[in-house]
Amino acid sequence: MNCLIDETISLDNLQKLKLAFKEFERGGSRSIDAKCFGRIVKKCLGLPKTSNAQIQGLFKKIDFLGQGQISWGEFCTHMMHEYKEKQETVRRSKQVAFTLPASMKTLCHGIPIVNIHSSHDGTIVTVREDGVVCCCSPELKPLKTKHLFNEGPASRKSKWASDFILMTEFNKLMIGTGDREIQLYELSTLEPYCQINALETVPLTLDFGCTGPDKCYIVYGDTEGCVTIIIISSVGDTLRLWNKLPEIENMPNIAIDDAVLFPNVTFVRWKVHQDWITQAKYFHSFQAVVSSSKEESTSLVIGRVLPLTDAEQQLDDIREACYEGKTKKIQLSWTPQLRASCDQTVFNISKGVKTFDLCQKHSLLVTGGMDRLIRMWNPHFSGKPNGILKGHSAPITYLHIIPENGQIFSVSIDCTVKIWDIQDQCCLFTADSQASGIHGDISACSYSSAVKSFYFAADCIAVLSLKIRPRLHSRLTVSHDETVMCCGYSEEFRQVVSCSEGSVVKVWDFDTGRQLFEFGGTHDQSAITCMAFDAKGRRLITGGRDGCVKIWNFNNGQCLKTLRKDDECHEVCDCIFLQVHRTFYVMSVGRDRKIDIYPDIPEGLHHVQRPQPSWQDDLKSGHKEDILCVAQCPPSLLATSSYDGEIIVWNVISGRIRCRLVSPLLAEHQNVEGLDTSVPSIIFFKNSKLQHFSSATALLSAGAMGCINIWNVLSGSKLAGSFKASKFQQKITKLAKTAKDTLLYAADRIGYIYVYNMEKFTAGQKSPRAEGFWRAHTSRITGLQIVDNDQVVLTSSTDYTVRLWSAHGEYIGTFGQSESWSVHISSSWKHPAVPYEVLIDPLSMPHHEILNVKISSDDIDTDKTGAHKGELKALSWNSQAC
Known part of the structure; x- marks a missing residue:
C-alpha cells in the first residue's frame, strides 16, 4: 500500500523529514497528527500526487496504538524495524543446510583416493592411487569395483594413478599415471580401450572438455608448471583407430609423438607457472584454460587455448607440420611456449x-x-x-x-x-568435522549437482546431502514454505495475516493477494499455533509452541510485548483479545490446562509481562486435559474446550464456573475404538430468531465423527441438538459465523467447508440440509474467517496455502499466486477453475465410487502436508445435501 513511499525515502529525505518534525517540536508539540504527517510527507519526499490513503496507511502502521499522533522517534523506529525484517526475509530465503551427520562408508585400506567424480545419473566413481576403480550409488552402495593396473606382467614395477576424469559424452574413463601415460577405459565395463604414453612429464591433474558434437580438449598440468592441451576432432573415429593399435600390457597403445601426427589431433603446450600445477581446468564458456600453482607470481593464470593473434592460421600451421612431418615445426609445438600477455590474465x-x-x-x-x-x-x-x-x-x-x-x-x-x-x-x-563426523586427511572431494551432495575421501568415504525443499508441481501455488497454522483478517488495513509452523508471519494485501511483508523467528523458531488481533486490528497477538504469547506491530515485525509465565511454559493452543468493562485483556489457553490472563498494558515499562493470578475455580476444578480452544460471548460469558471433550462455561467477570458440558456420543459411535472426542473449535451464536433457545444464545462445539453439538448455555445448560456436519464424518476443525449470527461455516480435516443456516435449525434434526459446501483444501483446515463486508471466506490449511473464496464457494485465489485479483471484480477470480490439487484428489469427485461407501475417519490421510496434494473439484452451491 505504501511501497511507493518506502522506495522514495532516502537519507536526504529522512533529513528533511527530521527537520519538519523538529519544527513542530519547537512549536511545543512533540508529535504530529495524520493531517500534518500527510502534508510534510508530500513536501519532504516530493510526492505531491501521492494519495492520502497511502499516506494514512503508513501513519496507521506507525500509530499502532491508535492514539492519532506519532513522533519522529516512532517514525524512525518503524522504518528501522521494517528494513531490518526485509533484510532478514532475504537472508531467510537463502537459508541452506546439510543433513548432519554425514553418511559414511568405512575404507578397508590405507591407499589414498586420488579423485571423486559423479556421472549424469548420480553414480559416484572413485579411483585409488593403486588403480582400483569403485562405482557406487549416490548412497555409497557399491555397484562395481575393478583393479585396472594388475593385468600386466608380475615382474613390472607397480603403476600409480595421479588423477582421473570422466568422459561421459564418449562413455570413457581417463586416468593419468606416474608412468607418464593417459589411459582410457570403457566407462560401462571398465575394460581397457587405449592409452597415450611417452608423455614429456607426469600428468598431475587432468581435465576434459567437450567443445562440440565430436570434438574435445584433454588438459593436464605437470611438475614443470606446464599446461598441455590435446585437441581432438572426430573423437569417435580417432579413438577407434587407436583402439586397434598394438597392445602394451593388454592396452592398445600410441606414443604421443605418433598421436600428434594424426590430422585430427592438435598438441599445444604452454609454460605457465614456476612450480607444480595444483589444478588445471578448461572452461568452455570462457574458451580458456585456468591453472593454479602455489608459487605467488603466477598463482593463477587464465589463458587462451590458442593465441588470440591469427589463431586460425597458427592452428593450420601446427596441423600442417604434424601431417607433413616437418621436424622443425613439430619441435616448436613440443617446446613449451610462453603466452603473450594479451592471451592470458595472471593473478x-x-x-x-x-x-x-x-x-x-x-x-x-x-x-x-x-x-x-x-x-x-x-x-x-x-x-x-x-x-x-x-x-x-x-x-x-x-x-x-x-x-x-x-x-x-x-x-x-x-x-x-x-x-x-x-x-x-x-x-x-x-x-565442522564434529558436526559432520568426517575426520582425517581429505585426499579428494567433489560436489555432485545431480544429487545435490558433497562427497569426501578421508578416513572414510562420506556424503553430505543438502536439505532440499520438496519441489512442487508446476501447477501448485503455496503461500508458505511450511504448514500454515492460522490466519486472520485485519479490517483496519484490509490485510490478511498468516502464521506458519516455521515461525514465519506473512502479511498479504486482501484486495490483490500480493505479499506485502513478512518476518520470522517470532517464537525462537517454534511453531506459531494461534493468533488474534487487538480491538483496532493494528496489533497482532500470537501464541507459540514455546509457551509464549507475543504482541506485534505486524507491519514492521516489531515485538511490542512478550507474555509468559515465570515457571515452565507449555504450548499455547489458542488466544483471544477481549474486553471486560473498559479494560482489555489477552487470554491464552493450552497444554498447561489453565487460563492465563494478561492485562493489555501497551505503555508498560517492562517488555516481558506476567499473567494475573489464576481464577480460584480454574485452580481447583478447571480442565483436566489440554485446553484447545477459547471463545467469548460479551459481556460476561467465556467458554473453553479441552482434549477430553469437556467444555467449561465461565463468568469472565467473576472467574466462576457457570456450567460444565460434556460432548455426547451418538449411539453408533459408542463402541468406536480410539474415537477422537476432543473439541478443537467452539463458537457462540446470539440470534433472537434461533428456534428452541429462550435466551437466543447458543454455544456450538465440534463433536466426534464430524458432528456439531448445540448447547443452550443460559437455560439449563442443556444439549439442544446435534447433527452430522461433515459428509465424510471427519472431525470439524474450525467454526465461523457471519456477522448477524445467521450462517454457520464449518471446516473439516480433509478440507471441506459446509454452510448451514442456523435460523432453519430445529431440535432433533440429525442431518440438516447444508446451504452449500465445497472443498477448499486437501488437508486439515487451520484457519476460517468470514469477511462479511466483502462477502468472502478466508481459509488456511496444513497444505501450505492461504485462500480466498466467495461466500458461495467460488475460488478467488491463493495468496502468493503470480496473478493479482480484485475482490470486487469476479472476472479476476480463478473461478470457475479450482485449485489443482483439489481437482485431482479422489475425495473431491462428487460421483466417485469412494463417496458411495461408508468411510472410516482412519482411512483418510488428513495431513497431506508433504507434497501439497491436489485441490478439489469445487462443488456447486446447493449442489446436493450433506
Missing part, C-alpha cells in the same frame, strides 16, 4: 592457489589456498579481489560455485565445509 596471490572455480553467470573467479582466505575476483581483472571471505581456520582444498543458487561451497583440510552467498558475501552454513 598474483599471497601463498599461491590450491583450488579455484570460475562462473560465467556471475562473472566470478574464486580462489583458495594456504592463507585460509577465499578471494572473489572479476576474472577479467587481476588487480584486486572484489571480496574476501573469511571464516576457515585451515588451508582451503576445494571450491565449487553453484550458479543457479548464487552460492560458493568451500572445504578446508580440517574437514570443515562452508556455504557462502555470492551477493551478500556472507557465510550461510558451516559444518
Whole structure:
C-alpha cells in the first residue's frame, strides 16, 4: 500500500523529514497528527500526487496504538524495524543446510583416493592411487569395483594413478599415471580401450572438455608448471583407430609423438607457472584454460587455448607440420611456449592457489589456498579481489560455485565445509568435522549437482546431502514454505495475516493477494499455533509452541510485548483479545490446562509481562486435559474446550464456573475404538430468531465423527441438538459465523467447508440440509474467517496455502499466486477453475465410487502436508445435501 513511499525515502529525505518534525517540536508539540504527517510527507519526499490513503496507511502502521499522533522517534523506529525484517526475509530465503551427520562408508585400506567424480545419473566413481576403480550409488552402495593396473606382467614395477576424469559424452574413463601415460577405459565395463604414453612429464591433474558434437580438449598440468592441451576432432573415429593399435600390457597403445601426427589431433603446450600445477581446468564458456600453482607470481593464470593473434592460421600451421612431418615445426609445438600477455590474465596471490572455480553467470573467479582466505575476483581483472571471505581456520582444498543458487561451497583440510552467498558475501552454513563426523586427511572431494551432495575421501568415504525443499508441481501455488497454522483478517488495513509452523508471519494485501511483508523467528523458531488481533486490528497477538504469547506491530515485525509465565511454559493452543468493562485483556489457553490472563498494558515499562493470578475455580476444578480452544460471548460469558471433550462455561467477570458440558456420543459411535472426542473449535451464536433457545444464545462445539453439538448455555445448560456436519464424518476443525449470527461455516480435516443456516435449525434434526459446501483444501483446515463486508471466506490449511473464496464457494485465489485479483471484480477470480490439487484428489469427485461407501475417519490421510496434494473439484452451491 505504501511501497511507493518506502522506495522514495532516502537519507536526504529522512533529513528533511527530521527537520519538519523538529519544527513542530519547537512549536511545543512533540508529535504530529495524520493531517500534518500527510502534508510534510508530500513536501519532504516530493510526492505531491501521492494519495492520502497511502499516506494514512503508513501513519496507521506507525500509530499502532491508535492514539492519532506519532513522533519522529516512532517514525524512525518503524522504518528501522521494517528494513531490518526485509533484510532478514532475504537472508531467510537463502537459508541452506546439510543433513548432519554425514553418511559414511568405512575404507578397508590405507591407499589414498586420488579423485571423486559423479556421472549424469548420480553414480559416484572413485579411483585409488593403486588403480582400483569403485562405482557406487549416490548412497555409497557399491555397484562395481575393478583393479585396472594388475593385468600386466608380475615382474613390472607397480603403476600409480595421479588423477582421473570422466568422459561421459564418449562413455570413457581417463586416468593419468606416474608412468607418464593417459589411459582410457570403457566407462560401462571398465575394460581397457587405449592409452597415450611417452608423455614429456607426469600428468598431475587432468581435465576434459567437450567443445562440440565430436570434438574435445584433454588438459593436464605437470611438475614443470606446464599446461598441455590435446585437441581432438572426430573423437569417435580417432579413438577407434587407436583402439586397434598394438597392445602394451593388454592396452592398445600410441606414443604421443605418433598421436600428434594424426590430422585430427592438435598438441599445444604452454609454460605457465614456476612450480607444480595444483589444478588445471578448461572452461568452455570462457574458451580458456585456468591453472593454479602455489608459487605467488603466477598463482593463477587464465589463458587462451590458442593465441588470440591469427589463431586460425597458427592452428593450420601446427596441423600442417604434424601431417607433413616437418621436424622443425613439430619441435616448436613440443617446446613449451610462453603466452603473450594479451592471451592470458595472471593473478598474483599471497601463498599461491590450491583450488579455484570460475562462473560465467556471475562473472566470478574464486580462489583458495594456504592463507585460509577465499578471494572473489572479476576474472577479467587481476588487480584486486572484489571480496574476501573469511571464516576457515585451515588451508582451503576445494571450491565449487553453484550458479543457479548464487552460492560458493568451500572445504578446508580440517574437514570443515562452508556455504557462502555470492551477493551478500556472507557465510550461510558451516559444518565442522564434529558436526559432520568426517575426520582425517581429505585426499579428494567433489560436489555432485545431480544429487545435490558433497562427497569426501578421508578416513572414510562420506556424503553430505543438502536439505532440499520438496519441489512442487508446476501447477501448485503455496503461500508458505511450511504448514500454515492460522490466519486472520485485519479490517483496519484490509490485510490478511498468516502464521506458519516455521515461525514465519506473512502479511498479504486482501484486495490483490500480493505479499506485502513478512518476518520470522517470532517464537525462537517454534511453531506459531494461534493468533488474534487487538480491538483496532493494528496489533497482532500470537501464541507459540514455546509457551509464549507475543504482541506485534505486524507491519514492521516489531515485538511490542512478550507474555509468559515465570515457571515452565507449555504450548499455547489458542488466544483471544477481549474486553471486560473498559479494560482489555489477552487470554491464552493450552497444554498447561489453565487460563492465563494478561492485562493489555501497551505503555508498560517492562517488555516481558506476567499473567494475573489464576481464577480460584480454574485452580481447583478447571480442565483436566489440554485446553484447545477459547471463545467469548460479551459481556460476561467465556467458554473453553479441552482434549477430553469437556467444555467449561465461565463468568469472565467473576472467574466462576457457570456450567460444565460434556460432548455426547451418538449411539453408533459408542463402541468406536480410539474415537477422537476432543473439541478443537467452539463458537457462540446470539440470534433472537434461533428456534428452541429462550435466551437466543447458543454455544456450538465440534463433536466426534464430524458432528456439531448445540448447547443452550443460559437455560439449563442443556444439549439442544446435534447433527452430522461433515459428509465424510471427519472431525470439524474450525467454526465461523457471519456477522448477524445467521450462517454457520464449518471446516473439516480433509478440507471441506459446509454452510448451514442456523435460523432453519430445529431440535432433533440429525442431518440438516447444508446451504452449500465445497472443498477448499486437501488437508486439515487451520484457519476460517468470514469477511462479511466483502462477502468472502478466508481459509488456511496444513497444505501450505492461504485462500480466498466467495461466500458461495467460488475460488478467488491463493495468496502468493503470480496473478493479482480484485475482490470486487469476479472476472479476476480463478473461478470457475479450482485449485489443482483439489481437482485431482479422489475425495473431491462428487460421483466417485469412494463417496458411495461408508468411510472410516482412519482411512483418510488428513495431513497431506508433504507434497501439497491436489485441490478439489469445487462443488456447486446447493449442489446436493450433506
